[in-house]
Amino acid sequence: MSSQFFLKTNKDIELFQGYPEFNECNHTSKVSQVISSVVSPCGRFLALSTKEAVQVFCGANFETLLLEAKILDVYDIKFSPSGNFLNTWERPLTSDPEHKNVKIWFLNQEIPDATKVEPVYDYKYKSQSNWSLQYSKLDNFAMKLFSKDLRIVKLSMKEPNFDFNKPFATLSLDQDQNDQNRKFTTYLVSPSEHPTICTFMPEKSGKPAQLTIWPILEGKITKKIATKSFFKADSCQLKWNSQGNAILCLAITDFDSQNKSYYGENTLYLLSFQGVNGTLGGNSVRVPLANGPVHDFTWSPTSRQFGVIAGYMPATVAFFDMRGNIVHSLDNQSKNTMLFSPSGNYILIGGFGNLQGAVEILDRHNKFKSVAKFNATNTSVCMWSPGGEFIMTATTSPRLRVDNAVKVWHVSGNLVFVKEFKELLKVDWRSPIKVKTYTNSHVAKEMTIDQDTETAALDPKLNKSQLSIHKSVSEFAAAHPQQAANHSSANAGKGSASKPAGAYKPPHARRAGGSAGGSSVPGMTRTVPGMANKPIPGASGNTKTTSRRRKAKTPDNTDTGSSNNSVPSSSSSEASPEEKKMRSLLKKLRSIETLKQRQINGDKLEDTQVLKISTEAKVVADLKTLGWSESDA
Template structure:
C-alpha cells in the first residue's frame, strides 16, 4: 500500500433498544441499514467508551449480562462472555479503557457484596463491595471511578475515599494504596487527564455549610483547594478535559429566599493545579442554571452556561470565567457539544417546545435552527456530522422513534418510527478515529437552515401568539462580549446563602463575578486609545469654555464702572462671594494654581476697590 494511501473512515452506527428487540444499524448517506438484531428484548445495554464492546442484558433465559465485541458489521456473537450472577443487575458501567465492568444490584441481607467488578476480557468476577442504592440523591455513580490511564481507582465508603491500584488485579488484597478520611463525604469525582485528582463533596448538615474539596494523588494529606457553601444539598461536577479546572454546580430543592420555585443554584470554578484561581462564575442572565458543559477539545478551554428565567441566555466563557460571547436569549435548557468541540447544539427539549440551534463555535456563527417534538434522548454521532433526537418510553408512550438531523440543523434527513422504543444510542469511537471536519461550504445563494414560517408571519403587527413564538425562538441577538467591561469576580465566600450527562448526548432530565482582563488585538487597542483621546479632548474644551465664562463674570465688572442703576445689595453679595473664592484659592498653602485660577486671584484688588465703592 502506498504511504500516501489513507485508510477509509469507518461508517457510524447505532443501537435501538425496543420492547421486542435490540437492533444495530449502520448509518450511510442518510440511510439506516440494519446489521444485527436480537429476537429477545433486553433490559440494559451499555457501550464501552471506545465503542469496541457492548454489554447486553436480555430478559429471556437467566437474564445475565453478556459482553460482546462490536464492529462495523454490528454485534459479534462469537466470543461472547457471560457474567455469572448478574441476573438482577440494575445499573452498570465500563472503566475508561474498557478493562473492567462495574455492576450494581439490590443488596441482600448477609449476602455477598452487591457492587461487583468483572474483567471485560475474561468475564470473571474480580471483587465485590457493599453499596447503597445509587438512585438515592447524593450517592455517587459510578461507585468506582478510574483515572484516564486506569493506573488508580477510587471508591467511596463511610467518611472515607479508598484509592486502589487500578491495573493490578482486584483479587489481590494488597492493591489498596491509601485511605483518605473525609468526614460526611457523599460524592466524589475523578478528573480526566494525566494528573490524578478527585473532588469530594460533603452536604450541609446541622447548620454546618456544605464543603467541596479537590485532592491530588499521591499527596492527599492536604486538599489542593476547597470551598464551603450554604444551601448546597447536591453537587454536580464538570471537569475540564485536561483535568486542571472543575466547575462545581450546587443546587437545592427549596429556595429559602423564595425567588425560585425550583430551588436555588450556584456555579463556581475551582483550579485543581494549585494556582489558587477560583472564581464565582458571573451569569450572563441571573436566575436558575439549566446546564453547563465544557468543550470536549482540551486545546479549547471553553465552557457554555445556560441560565436565567425563560427565555434563558447562553454564554461562552474561557477558563478564567471571562464572558467571550453571548448566543442570545431563547427557550433553551440543554447544551450539547459535538465530540470534536467544533459545533454545539443549544436545545429546548423536555418540557420545552423542542426548538434547537446549531452553532459553529470556532466562527461564532449560527449554522441553522430547527424544531422537533417530544424530544427525550439526544446525541451527536462520533464523526460530529449528525445529531439524533429520540422519543422514548416510558416518558413518552406515543410517537416513539428517532429523527436524525445534519450538523447544521437541516432535516430530519432520516426518520425511523418504533412501536415502543426504550433507548437509542450512537456507537462511540476512540479519539482520532474520525477527523475534525469544518462546516461544508454553502452553495452560492443557499439560505441558512431555518424553521418553516407560514406566509405573512412577520414581526410587524404580529398577533399575541406570534409574539410568544418570537420570544420562544429568541428575542435577543447574539453578540461578542465587550471584554473591557469584564468584572473581576475572584471567588468570595457566600454569606447567608449560595453565592451532567456526556458532552455529546444524553437524556432530558437525567441529571440536571468574571476573571482577569483578556488580551486585546492591536486594532482594538488602537481604537480604544483613539476613543479615549477624543473623550479627553472634548472634556478639556468643555472645561476651558466654563472657565472663560467664570473669568468674564469675575473680571469684567472690576474693569468697568459700577452701573448706578444696578441692584447694589445683589452686587455686593456677588463680589463678596468672589473674594471668598479667591481667599480659598490663596489658602491652598503654596499649591500650584492653573491659569484660570491665577487670573481670578490677580483680579482681587479690583474687586476690593469695587466693594469699597459699593459700601459707601
C-alpha cells in the first residue's frame, strides 16, 4: 500500500490514502483560515496554524489532537529532522519590543492535556528567513547562529535544555585576526549520525569567499575537515548528500560581470571527506559546467553521484561522480528540474515554471535510458512518493490561481489519480514512520532510525498492464478532453520520425508545394465549411481560363463564375458589413480546423489555442445567423 498524502486548501486539510484506493481517510475543517501546515519528516505528526492557535495531530490518520497552543499569528512552522521538536514563528509585536516570537515545543513525550503545554525554549527573531534553529539528524544537537559565532547545544530526550549561554561547542572566527570583520552568513549541518557543519563566508573587501567543513567537538572548534576559497560569491546554496560526507555549494553573485544574465553568475563547488569527521582527509573541487545559470542540482540517494542542469536554454543535463568528473550527459533540452527517486532507480527531469511542463523519466540502472514521457503543464509542485513508484504534480495557488489540481502519475507515465480544487495551497507526501515507537504511542523509544519500518510503505512494483486507474482520471478526461490529450501526447509522439501533417510551413514552402485548393490547410483531411475552392496559379487545370473568368465582371461588379453558395468575393470597400463579418468568421473557423488537426496529430497546444477550439460552436452559430449553412461548404 502506498504512502498517504495530504492536501491543504484555505480552511481544509484532507488526508488521502495512496494507490490504489486514493480514498480520503481524514478531513480537518477549520472555521478560520489555515495559514501554515507541515508533516514532520519522521511521519508521526501533522502541524497546522490558524490565526488563533497552533495544533499538532498524530495517529495513523492524524485523528488524535496532541497539542493545541493558543498563540496568535503563527505564519511559519518547522519540525526537527526526527520530529521531536516543533518550531513556530509568530509575527513580531510592534507594541512589545521584548516579545519572543519564536517558540520551540517538545513533542516526544506523553501529553495528558493538549492545551496545557509550555514551550521548552523561546527567543526573538524579526525576519521570517533563517529564523529556525538547525538540528542534527537524531535531534541530539541544536545550533543557533549569533552575531559573531555559531553555538551548539547537546540535547537530552528526557529533559531537553536549550541553554546557548553554556553551549556544548562554539564555532567562531576569533582565532583568525584577519577575519575579525567577517562572519558566517550561511551554515548547514550534515544529515549523518555523526554530524559535521558546513559554513560559508561571502566575498568581502577583496578577500575571497570561504567554504569550510567542521566537526562537532566539545569546546571551541578549531579543526577544519575541508576548506575552499574562491571569488565571485555573494551568497550560496548548500546541499549535503544523504551520507553526510560531501556537500555541494552553489556560489551566486548579485551581478553578472559579463552582463549576460539578470540573475548574476553561478559557480558550483564540491567538498568531500573520508572517514568519520574527516579522519582520512578532505577534498575540494570546482565542478565543470556549461556557461550560463545553474537551474537545478541534486544528489542521488546513494550519495555517490549528483546531477546538474545548467546553461542557457536548451540546457545541459549532466551527472557527476564524487570527484566532480562527468559520468554521463544527455542531449541539450529545455529542462530546469531534476529529482532522483528515493531508491535512486529513476531520475525525473522536467521543465516547469516558464517552460511547458514536459517530464521525462530515466532509468539510472539501464544507462540512463528514457522509460516514460508525459506532459504536466502549469506544474508548481513535483515530488516522488516515498516508495519511488509514483510522482505527484500539482498546480497550486498563489503560483497559479486557475486549474488548481493534484495529479498522481505512475513511473510508466500513466496518470492514475486526479483531484481538482477551486483553490489548492499545498500538497505533500507522508513519509513512513522511521523511528521505533511504543505501542499505540507517538513517543520514540530511542533516537535511531528503524530500517524495517523504512520499507513498510513502499509502493507496489507494477507494469503498465497491472496498473489500476482511478475513476477520477476518466471523469477528468471527459471534463477536460484537451488537457487529457496533452498529458499523453508526449508518449503518443515518442519514436515518430516523420513530421505531423499539420506542421508549420514557412511562406516560401507553402508557395512551392501548396495544394491546388487555395482554402485548404496543409495537413487537413477536409475542406473548411463555407470556403470555396479557388484554383491558384501553378495548380493543375486551365490557368488561363481561370484568369479570364476572374476578369469577367457582371454589371453589378461580381464574378460571373462565382457560386451562389460561396463567400462574397467583392473587395473590402464594396462588401456589406454582413459579408465582412461572414468572411471573418469563416477565417476563424479555418484556423480552428487547423488547430484541431494539429491536436489529432499529437502536437502540443497552448492554452489560448485550446480556448480557441472551444469557441467553434459559437462561431458556427454566428455563421448560421448570417444565413450560412454547413451544406454551403
